[in-house]
Structures are given as C-alpha cells and as structure tokens.
Amino acid sequence: MTQNSMAISIKINKTKQSRIHLCDFNNIQFGTIFSDHMFRVDFENGTWQNPQILPYGDISIAPSLSALHYGQSIFEGMKAFKNQKGEAQLFRPIDNIKRMNRSAVRMAMPTMPEELFMEGLKQLVQIDKDWIPTKEGSALYIRPFMFATDDFVGVRPSKNFSFIIFCCPVNSYYPKPINVLVEQKYVRAFEGGVGATKVSGNYGLSMLPTQEAQQKGFDQIIWTDGKEHNYVEESGTTNLFFAIGDTVITPALDGTILEGVTRDSCIQLLKHKGVKVEERKIWIAEIIDAHAKGLLKDAFGTGTAALIAKIASIHFSGTTYELPPVEERFVSNMLYNELEAIRTSQTEDPFGWVVKA
Ligand code: COI
Numbered sequence: 001m002t003q004n005s006m007a008i009s010i011k012i013n014k015t016k017q018s019r020i021h022l023c024d025f026n027n028i029q030f031g032t033i034f035s036d037h038m039f040r041v042d043f044e045n046g047t048w049q050n051p052q053i054l055p056y057g058d059i060s061i062a063p064s065l066s067a068l069h070y071g072q073s074i075f076e077g078m079k080a081f082k083n084q085k086g087e088a089q090l091f092r093p094i095d096n097i098k099r100m101n102r103s104a105v106r107m108a109m110p111t112m113p114e115e116l117f118m119e120g121l122k123q124l125v126q127i128d129k130d131w132i133p134t135k136e137g138s139a140l141y142i143r144p145f146m147f148a149t150d151d152f153v154g155v156r157p158s159k160n161f162s163f164i165i166f167c168c169p170v171n172s173y174y175p176k177p178i179n180v181l182v183e184q185k186y187v188r189a190f191e192g193g194v195g196a197t198k199v200s201g202n203y204g205l206s207m208l209p210t211q212e213a214q215q216k217g218f219d220q221i222i223w224t225d226g227k228e229h230n231y232v233e234e235s236g237t238t239n240l241f242f243a244i245g246d247t248v249i250t251p252a253l254d255g256t257i258l259e260g261v262t263r264d265s266c267i268q269l270l271k272h273k274g275v276k277v278e279e280r281k282i283w284i285a286e287i288i289d290a291h292a293k294g295l296l297k298d299a300f301g302t303g304t305a306a307l308i309a310k311i312a313s314i315h316f317s318g319t320t321y322e323l324p325p326v327e328e329r330f331v332s333n334m335l336y337n338e339l340e341a342i343r344t345s346q347t348e349d350p351f352g353w354v355v356k357a
Helices: 067-068 094-108 114-127 200-202 206-217 262-273 282-292 331-345
Strands: 002-005 007-010 037-044 048-056 073-075 078-081 088-091 139-148 161-170 179-180 220-224 233-237 240-246 246-252 278-281 294-302 305-314 320-321 354-356
Touching: 007 114, 007 278, 037 114, 048 114, 067 139, 073 094, 073 114, 073 200, 078 262, 088 161, 094 114, 114 139, 114 161, 114 246, 179 233, 206 220, 233 282, 240 262, 246 262, 246 305, 262 278, 262 305, 262 331, 282 294, 282 305, 282 320, 294 331, 305 331
Parallel strands: 007 048, 179 220, 179 305, 246 278
Antiparallel strands: 002 007, 037 048, 037 161, 073 139, 078 088, 078 139, 088 354, 139 161, 220 233, 233 240, 240 246, 240 294, 294 305, 305 320
16 A cells, blocks of 8 residues: 655555554563564665555665674654544654754765655554553654665765664653763763764763673763763763752753753753753762752753653762752652653643644
8 A cells, every 4th residue: 555645655564463462561661562563765876765664574684784884873762652632643753853864964874854754754653553652651662763785895885775763662761760870981972973963883882881880780871071081971871961059950062962852852841941051061070069068959861762860879989979869859850740741742832842643
C-alpha cells in the first residue's frame, strides 16, 4: 500500500504479526523492546530514495560498511505520548529534526528534508500508536539514526547512507536519583570538535570513564572541560543544571555542549515561571563553595531519555557533597511536573511544543 501525504509517498508494509503482546507495559526496561515497525529511507545517487515503513527487523550490511570503520554515524532521541483523548503526539519534533541535520553537516553527511523526516516520523508513530505507554513518566522513545553505507575502506565521506527511525516503549531512564563523580582525567569534547552534535562516537567514548566511575560505586560522571578540567559541562547522557540560591545555572552552548531540547525546554519554562536562569561557564569550585554555604539547592541532568535526572550527590576530589532530599527541591520537581503535564496535554502548552502525530 502507498499512502500519499504532503506529496510525500511512503511505501507501507505492515507486519502480519504484531509483537505487542510480548511487551509487559508494567515492567519496561529502557531500550529492550521495539515496536512493530520502522521507517527507512536510503541516500543513493545524491538523493533520498524509497521511503518506506516496514516491520522492525534486522538489516543487512557489508563488513566494509564505512560507518563501522570511521564512525560516520549520527542519531537523535525524541518521544511520543498520548494526550488525554488517547491521541498520539510528539514533543518538539522539529527541534530534533533540525539538530539531526546540524549533526549531519558536521559529519559531512547529507541532510534529511525536514518534511520527509516529519512525515515518516508521524506515520510511523500513528501505525505503532498502541505501543505508546501511558503510565506517568513513560513514553514511546523514538530513535532516528543515519549511517554511512559505502562498502569502501578508504577514508572519505561516504556517498551512500541509510536513515532509519525505530521506537521503543520506555520508562524513565534513571529509576532513582544519581550519585555522580566529577571526571578530571577523560574528556568528552573539545572546542572545534563534535560535542555539540549527536554523533555516535560521543557516546562510545563515554563508556570507559563511566564504567570506571561505576566500579567505584557512582552512577554517572560529570564531564569537565578539556583544557583545565575546571568547568562542568554535561553529566553522562544529559545536560546539567544547578540551583544556587534563587538562580538556576547551566553551562552555555559553547560548541562542546549538546544543544539539548529538554535543556532548552527547561530554560524556557524557568523563565516563564519568573525564575532567573544563567547560561554561562560554571566552575566546579563555585558549586563546592555554594554547597559549603548551604546555597546549593538542586542539581539535575536533563535529556530526552532521562527527562529530569536528579543528582543525589556529587563526588569531587575525594569528597562527597550530598544534596538536599529530592522531595524538597523546587526547581527539578517543578520542571518534571510541568514537562510531564505539557507532553501529555494535562495542561496547556503555551510554547506550542506539542505536535499531533
Ligand atoms: C537521549 O536522551 O535521547 C539520549 O540520546 C540518551 C541516550 C543515549 C540514551
């Protein structure tokens, strides 16, 4: 069957056997179960071709596939929810589409026409809408990704690419507040590098430092800047926020920080509520100083998968700094509740973030 919409024709091949009965919606482990379908479009001869929705399943690749060797591979993360009428809706999809195209430019990959991306995304979510969980904090996580498909081992930008979107029902990424270690040996990103983009390698490089921190009993690390290790940058897979006194601070987007959609939503929400927000360089020393003075009221990570990851304690240079009990925190609780309410249309969306699938 072919469905036409906005002059974009997407071939649709639905699965004959849904796997939804295999999903225990009361006990979802992040990233382990995938919805019935995926959207795929391939870049060949200089254009995106053959957009299709097909059953989720294995793809065939050559051992010489250039993405595997040189990492020309990018991805996104976004989420779908059900509104109060049970209709499928997306949260700020255009921002993820634009960011994916910025990542593509940085990695010498072709950009994806926004209309094609949006249409494939919406049709996929509509077809798999029964997979959207409705329990508080849960969502259908959407993973668009693009990778180089030339079977060629010379180092040059690939000429062929595949773009795929698949989905998985998820609960919150971190089931409890996290204990973080300030990382001062390894580096995530450097000026002029790819820290601002969602390049697969940014996540691959985080695994050893995170593993080492976990072996010491921490849940995650806080990345510091690559020059002096004096400024905080991100935490694990999230952007970072601190509430010091009445002001909320977050590292400025200086090229090494991922331009998080949840980060931006939190900044807009805080300003909307009249809370003072500063985007700037943040010294580790000022966090420690604020803690000593009793002014460090809150610390949390933000991201699509994690939403709001509350930080229970920060370990820096041999000392663990405990934060106030999570239930007493105004900023992270307010942001979590507001975002959850907007995404599921329990409250009005004054920002126009929610888009029908
Ligand atoms: C997201 O928040 O969407 C991410 O990309 C984190 C993911 C690596 C689990």
